[in-house]
Amino acid sequence: QKEVEQDPGPLSVPEGAIVSLNCTYSNSAFQYFMWYRQYSRKGPELLMYTYSSGNKEDGRFTAQVDKSSKYISLFIRDSQPSDSATYLCAMSLNAGNNRKLIWGLGTSLAVNP
């Protein structure tokens, strides 16, 4: 079993839709949870990060962490064609300097005008 599971999609939605992206994980020691967006042939761009459980909102993006279920989500409201990209979840331990990121495969999202 992989440490982080993410459905690769692809996911196709109409413009204006609410998008829900999810990851599950197996290591209960993960403390930091991130969502990155990666456009084709570009490096990942940090969108959101959350420490421990709870919600975090930034504009049209909301990140949720449910540590009891080992489940994280990213919601995109009023999706735009410019949101079309691959969305990667990543997480790390809180153990001194052991902050290497463990990644999901990424979910490919297409927002159609």
Added chain:
Amino acid sequence: DAGVTQSPTHLIKTRGQQVTLRCSPKSGHDTVSWYQQALGQGPQFIFQYYEEEERQRGNFPDRFSGHQFPNYSSELNVNALWLGDSALYLCASSFKGGGETQYFGPGTRLLVL
């Protein structure tokens, strides 16, 4: 404020050759992490450099080595290239090893023939 920069952007090599990739971190950052991203996969952690020393290493063979310079820039060296080394190589910078706020460069796309 310059972000993370990487060079070259693209590279073609043949099996058995050696390659050196370069990374300059974001201004104010002192930690550099290297990742390998195969097509359709999430990034895989190679190693992390902080204070000119390798601090953590992923599951990569000794053919992968690196270096960090006093100005915090870094190099990734790969010896005896295999076809399977073809991938996007990503550099990420952060402050004092902070895994939750890593910023990525655009990557170097390596093709091994």
